[in-house]
Amino acid sequence: MLQVIQTLGLFLIQPLFLLGLFMTVGSYFLRLKNERQNFRIAIDRDFYEGRHFIKQGLLFLVFGSIATLIFHYTLPLEIFYLYQALALVALLLINFCDLSLWALLLSGATPLVLQIFAIKTTNMFIPTTLPANYGSMLFLLVALLALFQAHLTRLDRAEWFSPKIRQGKRGRRIVGYFWRTFTVFPLVLFMPQTPLSALGDLNSYGTKILIVPFLVGAVCHIYKQVPAAALKFRRGQSLVIAGLALLLGGISYFLPETTLFGLALLGSVLLWQAFKRRQVDRQAKRWYVETSEGVRIVAIKPETPAAKMKLEIGDIILECNGSKVATSDELYKALQKDPAYCRLKVKNFEGELKLAESAIYSDSPHEIGLVLFG
Structure with a gap:
């Protein structure tokens, strides 16, 4: 029991986990800051970033550890030291792009590339020898992280897409939406006995059982898509990576020499998927753009009268309490006609x-919960 507590304590002080906590808090305050700069209010003050970080981390701990116990997962410990270094870089960039799978792909490919070029090195990041099942175990781990990534994109509440205004080419303002989620979770892995022991470990029957921090994240930038549709597309891409990684793992089990080719293929697919996400957004038919026809809804604050009306981002309010409106000032003036009830005519x-x-x-009709261009 003491060893278990000691091992968990070692995990909690790992740089990747500590940086994950720092980035979670930082992402929350960055979101509030951006929303206040654009709209003078914080759209959703709920600290859902922290809740997701903890909740999803515990969920992935359970299912990930069950998977590694079933396969009795083994990889050289040096790979995970290299992974920790690359994952730290990926985590620092999580507010701009998602590189969580790239950290694992590059960690796995590095010793194979050094072998091809006959480059010998002895340090804590590069293993001197690789097990026969190296490729298959590596691909199984990629598949596991891709499945967890697909699960993260199921968190598809539109209010978690944070809007940001930019100037359009024709002088009208345009809203883009940014969504991000990530967690650093502990994964139980089996390792051969080794003198390296910086990661949390439990020794049993000559096998080292390690608790290693892993990063899983997902990011979406959209300008023309429906948030739920963008996440559905992103989820499908993660499932494709998971399926491809499982297939490559099976091939690598019988043909270990194909491992580096398989990693290169996965990297190419990830690049293609990033290109396709951008292309799909450009080809979408919506523009969250300022309009003179009425008042465009940019966002909706949760648990407000506007949220109860089932309004959606992008809807245009044409009339309020029987009066036509073309600006936010006209909208709030019309709300004063009936300070206890609101009737809207909306076009989608x-x-x-x-x-x-x-x-x-009744005492604050301006707090209906609508976020507009202003």
Whole structure:
């Protein structure tokens, strides 16, 4: 029991985990700062970044460790030292792009590339020998992280897409949306006995059982897509990577010499997927752009009267309490006509008209929960 507590304690002081906590808090305050700069308010003050970091980390600990116990996962410990260094870089860049799978691919490919060029080195990051099942175990780990990444993209609540205004080419303002989530979770792995012991470990029957921190993240930038559709597409891509990694793992088990080719193939697919995400967004039919036809909804604060009206980002408010509105000032002036109730005439992206109504805060009708261009 003491060893278990000691091992968990070692995990909690790992640089990757500590940086993950710091980046989680930093991402939260960065989101609030950007929203206040763009809209003078924080759209959602809920610290869901921290909740996801802990909740998903515990979930991945359970399912990931079950998977590694079933396969009795073994890889040289030096690979994980190299992975920790690369994952730290990926985590520092998580607010711009997702490189979590790249950290593992590059860690696995490095010793293979050195072998090809007959470069010999002895340090804590490069193993001197690789086990026969090196490729298959590496691909299984990639597949596991890709499946966890697909699970993260199931968190598809639109209010978690943080809007940011930029100037369009024709003088009108455009809103882009950014979504990110990540966690650093402990994964139980089996290692051959080795003098290296900086990671948390438990010794049993000559086998070292390590608890290693792993990074899983997902990022979406959209300008023209529906948030739920963008995440669905991203989820499908992660599942493709997981399936391809499992296939390559099976091939590598019988043909170990194909491991480096398989890693290069996965890297190429990841690059292609990043290109396709950008292309799909460009080809989408929506533009979250400022309009003179009415008032465009940029975001909706959760648990407010606007949220109860089932409004969606991108909807255009044409009338409020029977008055036509073309600016946010006109909208809030119309709200004063009935400070206890709000009736809206709204047009969606498909051009369909709908009516929405709800009771509002009688003492603060301006806090209906709509976020507009302003």
